[in-house]
Amino acid sequence: AQSVTQLGSHVSVSEGALVLLRCNYSSSVPPYLFWYVQYPNQGLQLLLKYTSAATLVKGINGFEAEFKKSETSFHLTKPSAHMSDAAEYFCAVSDDYKLSFGAGTTVTVRA
Amino acid sequence: NAGVMQNPRHLVRRRGQEARLRCSPMKGHSHVYWYRQLPEEGLKFMVYLQKENIIDESGMPKERFSAEFPKEGPSILRIQQVVRGDSAAYFCASSPPGTSGRQDTQYFGPGTRLTVL
Numbered sequence: 001a002q003s004v005t006q007l008g009s010h011v012s013v014s015e016g017a018l019v020l021l022r023c024n025y026s027s028s029v030p031p032y033l034f035w036y037v038q039y040p041n042q043g044l045q046l047l048l049k050y051t052s053a054a055t056l057v058k059g060i061n062g063f064e065a066e067f068k069k070s071e072t073s074f075h076l077t078k079p080s081a082h083m084s085d086a087a088e089y090f091c092a093v094s095d096d097y098k099l100s101f102g103a104g105t106t107v108t109v110r111a
Numbered sequence: 112n113a114g115v116m117q118n119p120r121h122l123v124r125r126r127g128q129e130a131r132l133r134c135s136p137m138k139g140h141s142h143v144y145w146y147r148q149l150p151e152e153g154l155k156f157m158v159y160l161q162k163e164n165i166i167d168e169s170g171m172p173k174e175r176f177s178a179e180f181p182k183e184g185p186s187i188l189r190i191q192q193v194v195r196g197d198s199a200a201y202f203c204a205s206s207p208p209g210t211s212g213r214q215d216t217q218y219f220g221p222g223t224r225l226t227v228l
Contacts, residue, residue, distance in 0.1 A: 009151075036219070043115065043202060043219040044154075090153055097144070097167070099217060101153030 002027040002095040004074075006102035014110045019063075019078040021105050023091030026072065033074045034092040034099065035065055044090065050074060061085070081109050113138050115205050115220035123226045124193050132188040132223045136205030143186045144217055145178060148200040160186060193227045200224050 007022040025031050032051050036044040048059025055067045061084075065076045074091060086109045091102040116135040124130050136143050141162050146154040157170040160180035168178065175193075180186040190197055204217035 034216075041120075041221070043117075043221040044204075045219070046216055049216065092153075097142075097159055097215075098156040098170075099144075099146075099154070100156070101146075103151070103153045 001100070002029075002031060002093040003100050004033075004091045004093050004102040006089075006091050006105050008105055009103065010106050010108070012108045012110060013081045015083060016080050019076075019081045019085060019107065021076040021089050021091075021107070023065075023074045023076065023102060024072050025074060025091075025093050027093060031074075032094045033065075033067065034094070035059065035063070035074075035076050036090045036092060036101075037061075038088045038090065038104075040087075047076070047089075081107075083109050083111065085109055115140075115203055115218055117201075117203050117220040117223050119223060120221060121224045121226070123228060125228050126194055127192050130190040130193050130197070130225055132190075132201050132203075132225070134186040134188070134203030134205075134220060136186070136203075137207075137218055139207055140205035140218070141208045142206045143180050144204040144206075145186075145188050146202045146204065148202060148222070150199070154202060157188075190225075193225075195227045198225055198227045 004025045034049045035047040038044050047063050048057045050057050050067045058064045063078045088104045088106045090104050092099045143160045145157040148154045158178045159167040175191045177189045200222045202222045203220045
């Protein structure tokens with residue numbers, strides 16, 4: 001079965017600083033990986049997904065993620081944090097049609 | 112808004128009552144997935160349905176939980192005789208016909224927050 005682990009349940013960054021959220025996966029087959037964002041009291045919104053076309057994936061709102069097979073990682077980054085980036089972020093791997101999610105990382109942005 | 116709709120957004124039930132959660136998929140979508148999010152945890156898959164068919168219910172508790180997606184109307188997740196441990200956020204997602212593969216995107220609704228007193 002496929003699974004992901006998110007390192008760090010809370011991340012605090014200053015406005016304008018780099019955002020780095022860590023995700024490691026475990027998969028017996030080439031993985032399909034996703035990052036979702038959840039704003040308070042809202043559903044999950046897709047930020048980006050990796051489907052083996054390119055190892056560096058660009059998403060919405062200035063986010064990108066790099067797939068590294070040697071490290072079994074799919075970390076999410078944004079060069080410059082904005083106050084509106086405060087939310088919870090979930091990494092997920094697809095196991096056929098089921099998504100297996102990590103426990104989530106809550107991002108707070110300091111002014 | 113053509114997104115996935117769920118209602119109610121918040122539901123309070125007393126132990127022993129029934130909870131009915133509704134999900135209307137995005138227009139044109141015929142695949143529906145239900146996930147549960149317990150406090151401090153990620154989302155866990157519960158069930159996958161297509162119109163009038165349950166494709167995979169491997170994530171559903173064996174008792175008290177059921178789901179349907181009728182030919183007409185929304186998908187319903189039903190929890191009978193609720194207990195405090197059922198308190199969670201329940202999310203519905205949908206995808207278009209011809210999808211449900213590993214790389215396909217699921218579109219999520221805003222969730223229903225169930226509180227059992």
